[in-house]
Amino acid sequence: MVLKNNQTVDYKSEHQRSRLFREIQEKKAITPDSVFDGSIEIRNGELLFNPPRGLGRFPLIMAGENVEIYINGNKIEAPSFINDHDKVEIKTLDIESSVSMEIRLTEDKLKAFLYVKKNFGKKYALIDCKPMQKIKVIARCVIEEEPAPIRYENVMEALQNKGVVFGIQEDAIMRAVQDTAEEITAEIATGLAPVECADASIMYNFQDEDWNETAKNPYGDGKIHSVSIGEIVAIKRPPVPGKPGIGVTGEPILARMPKDVPILIKDGVKLVNDGTVAMATRSGRPMLEGYSKKYLSVHPVHVVEGDVNLEVGNIKFYGDVIIKGSVLDGFSIEAGGSIRVLGDVLHASLYANGDIIVNKKVISSRLQAGGLAVPYKQIYKMFTQLLNRLKNLLAAMDVVKAQRAFTTGDLKVNGEGQLVKLLIDYKFRDIPNFIYELIGIVLKEGNKGFIADFSQIAQRLSEKLCNLGPLRIKHQNEIEILIQELQDSLNIVEQSVASIANIAVCYIQNSVAQASGDIIVTGKASIISQLHAEEKIVINNGVVRGGLLSAREGIIVMELGSGEVNINLLDNCVLEAATAYPGVVIRHATDIKVVQEYRKYLQAQASEGQLIVKNAN
Amino acid sequence: MPLEIESRIEKDMMIQKMSGVLDISTVELLHNSINYLCEITKVIYDFDNIKFIDSTGVGGIASVIRECQKNKVTIKINNISPEVFEVLDILGLPEIFGEETFEVKQI
Numbered sequence: 001m002v003l004k005n006n007q008t009v010d011y012k013s014e015h016q017r018s019r020l021f022r023e024i025q026e027k028k029a030i031t032p033d034s035v036f037d038g039s040i041e042i043r044n045g046e047l048l049f050n051p052p053r054g055l056g057r058f059p060l061i062m063a064g065e066n067v068e069i070y071i072n073g074n075k076i077e078a079p080s081f082i083n084d085h086d087k088v089e090i091k092t093l094d095i096e097s098s099v100s101m102e103i104r105l106t107e108d109k110l111k112a113f114l115y116v117k118k119n120f121g122k123k124y125a126l127i128d129c130k131p132m133q134k135i136k137v138i139a140r141c142v143i144e145e146e147p148a149p150i151r152y153e154n155v156m157e158a159l160q161n162k163g164v165v166f167g168i169q170e171d172a173i174m175r176a177v178q179d180t181a182e183e184i185t186a187e188i189a190t191g192l193a194p195v196e197c198a199d200a201s202i203m204y205n206f207q208d209e210d211w212n213e214t215a216k217n218p219y220g221d222g223k224i225h226s227v228s229i230g231e232i233v234a235i236k237r238p239p240v241p242g243k244p245g246i247g248v249t250g251e252p253i254l255a256r257m258p259k260d261v262p263i264l265i266k267d268g269v270k271l272v273n274d275g276t277v278a279m280a281t282r283s284g285r286p287m288l289e290g291y292s293k294k295y296l297s298v299h300p301v302h303v304v305e306g307d308v309n310l311e312v313g314n315i316k317f318y319g320d321v322i323i324k325g326s327v328l329d330g331f332s333i334e335a336g337g338s339i340r341v342l343g344d345v346l347h348a349s350l351y352a353n354g355d356i357i358v359n360k361k362v363i364s365s366r367l368q369a370g371g372l373a374v375p376y377k378q379i380y381k382m383f384t385q386l387l388n389r390l391k392n393l394l395a396a397m398d399v400v401k402a403q404r405a406f407t408t409g410d411l412k413v414n415g416e417g418q419l420v421k422l423l424i425d426y427k428f429r430d431i432p433n434f435i436y437e438l439i440g441i442v443l444k445e446g447n448k449g450f451i452a453d454f455s456q457i458a459q460r461l462s463e464k465l466c467n468l469g470p471l472r473i474k475h476q477n478e479i480e481i482l483i484q485e486l487q488d489s490l491n492i493v494e495q496s497v498a499s500i501a502n503i504a505v506c507y508i509q510n511s512v513a514q515a516s517g518d519i520i521v522t523g524k525a526s527i528i529s530q531l532h533a534e535e536k537i538v539i540n541n542g543v544v545r546g547g548l549l550s551a552r553e554g555i556i557v558m559e560l561g562s563g564e565v566n567i568n569l570l571d572n573c574v575l576e577a578a579t580a581y582p583g584v585v586i587r588h589a590t591d592i593k594v595v596q597e598y599r600k601y602l603q604a605q606a607s608e609g610q611l612i613v614k615n616a617n
Numbered sequence: 618m619p620l621e622i623e624s625r626i627e628k629d630m631m632i633q634k635m636s637g638v639l640d641i642s643t644v645e646l647l648h649n650s651i652n653y654l655c656e657i658t659k660v661i662y663d664f665d666n667i668k669f670i671d672s673t674g675v676g677g678i679a680s681v682i683r684e685c686q687k688n689k690v691t692i693k694i695n696n697i698s699p700e701v702f703e704v705l706d707i708l709g710l711p712e713i714f715g716e717e718t719f720e721v722k723q724i
């Protein structure tokens with residue numbers, strides 16, 4: 001048996017056999033009758049086999065590095081015995097040299113890259129090994145072949161196959177061809193990028209009032225930010241389309257379509273010049289309102305040049321109210337917008353949907369900012385639920401009418417209200433209840449007057465969808481109109497729900513103040529007053545003597561006490577006082593802590609149901 | 618197509634086999650079918666041959682079920698074609714009167 005690299009010779013000749021036998025006998029000096037193991041030898045790349053004698057062991061062979069061994073055509077993975085009848089084949093794992101080349105386009109087809117990977121070829125030869133009973137056949141690399149270089153023509157052909165026809169950089173291809181590195185990445189074609197478009201934008205000619213600035217100086221200069229009729233309040237910069245580019249495949253690459261943003265307007269504003277300019281149609285305060293969409297409006301402003309007294313009387317106004325003097329004993333102001341008093345508020349009541357700012361003192365009065373948010377929130381919830389149910393009802397009507405087994409002859413005669421009635425009776429039984437609840441809120445005495453009037457829509461809903469009302473519906477269009485009206489009303493409510501109203505006063509005594517946002521006392525003190533803020537109470541420069549402070553986010557006070565001061569901390573609210581005197585009572589739910597001694601930098605916090613009082617420093 | 622009702626009584630049970638269209642022109646027959654229940658404690662409507670229905674017909678079925686339930690008579694509507702049942706289902710009748718009242722024809 002003779003094996004050569006990648007060659008198989010089935011059996012050795014008689015001459016070879018006797019030669020081998022003689023050699024082994026000479027080496028081991030063993031007589032023919034002795035027992036000895038078989039052996040294998042690698043000599044000059046050939047495998048030589050010597051069978052065992054007597055009770056000697058058969059030789060073992062196993063594949064080492066860069067070698068595969070097959071015995072009788074089966075590849076061996078572990079050391080294997082061979083005998084003189086086996087056909088043994090040894091293969092060296094030679095590697096052919098190769099070059100792979102690929103053209104890749106970027107997703108936007110603006111660039112084409114050439115990727116080249118070169119693999120060197122390797123030729124192996126078996127390492128000689130002396131005769132042994134167990135051998136591991138190993139091959140080593142004797143020749144390393146360099147891969148064939150890439151050619152310019154090949155690259156051009158590959159580009160053509162990929163459809164690249166534009167912006168081909170011949171210099172870059174030449175450099176890549178001459179590059180001897182094993183891996184090459186080169187940009188070999190570049191398209192023409194499109195010119196980006198510019199989205200539309202809106203410039204407002206007024207700054208939304210910065211609440212923090214106002215709070216710092218509520219005295220202000222008496223200047224009221226306003227626009228007069230005909231004044232421009234906003235200008236739209238129209239969208240500018242981009243220019244198309246060309247991809248490396250020669251196709252045009254379209255520029256992104258610019259986004260158009262319309263100026264959304266409400267009362268007191270009119271659009272001119274194809275909707276690119278917003279102009280005030282009345283004098284008043286320009287405002288941006290709304291949660292997701294911002295609507296521009298000009299709130300009417302009612303200005304009282306002096307005091308609110310017997311001559312002026314109580315004021316109820318749907319816009320902003322500005323009092324240049326004081327609000328005197330027993331008078332009240334209700335405003336759909338904000339209230340600003342440049343003087344004092346004495347034994348009076350101020351209710352505003354927006355902010356309340358009092359430049360001087362508030363004595364024995366009641367202030368409520370954002371108080372209308374509560375009914376608006378209820379109405380918003382009702383409208384949203386009703387809108388969803390009505391949309392579902394309309395969809396159900398369409399589905400029923402499309403059924404093969406359903407005939408519509410009676411609907412043509414008696415109107416589609418019959419189907420609406422069936423749906424409300426059996427599938428949408430909650431709709432009338434929603435409407436009754438809505439009517440209850442809309443017609444509530446306290447909500448009448450200066451919130452938007454929703455009684456008409458509530459009445460129409462009731463007429464069409466409650467009791468026998470549906471039977472009066474002739475066509476489902478009537479439901480569609482109701483849905484549209486409901487959507488319009490919802491848009492109005494949405495703005496009011498999102499608004500946060502604050503109170504800023506200089507000094508407050510024996511009064512009650514409630515705000516859906518912050519309450520800020522900028523002057524000397526809050527004396528025996530009840531302050532409730534849905535966000536923060538800030539009395540940075542003054543003292544709190546007596547009264548009750550309650551906030552949802554935080555209370556910051558310079559001096560707390562003396563006098564019996566009650567602090568009501570809601571969940572996660574933090575109280576910080578630079579100074580606190582004994583007798584201050586801090587509550588959180590049923591947890592009560594009383595400050596027993598003079599404290600500096602007091603901090604209290606309601607966290608996870610626990611009231612914690614400590615020194616901040 | 619008119620509505621035909623084939624009625625028979627077995628002990629205290631009345632079986633009404635209905636064929637045709639249940640719509641505004643025939644719903645009166647459905648109403649009349651429960652006029653004389655007397656000793657009857659169970660009514661079974663076989664809707665095997667009801668192929669079409671309109672909203673008046675649906676209202677009629679609801680009214681008959683309500684009337685039976687008021688008089689403590691068990692009512693069942695059997696062999697409803699899947700198409701007709703789809704209409705009843707969208708309108709919410711099984712949800713209100715109980716799924717067990719309606720039995721869809723097995724095809």
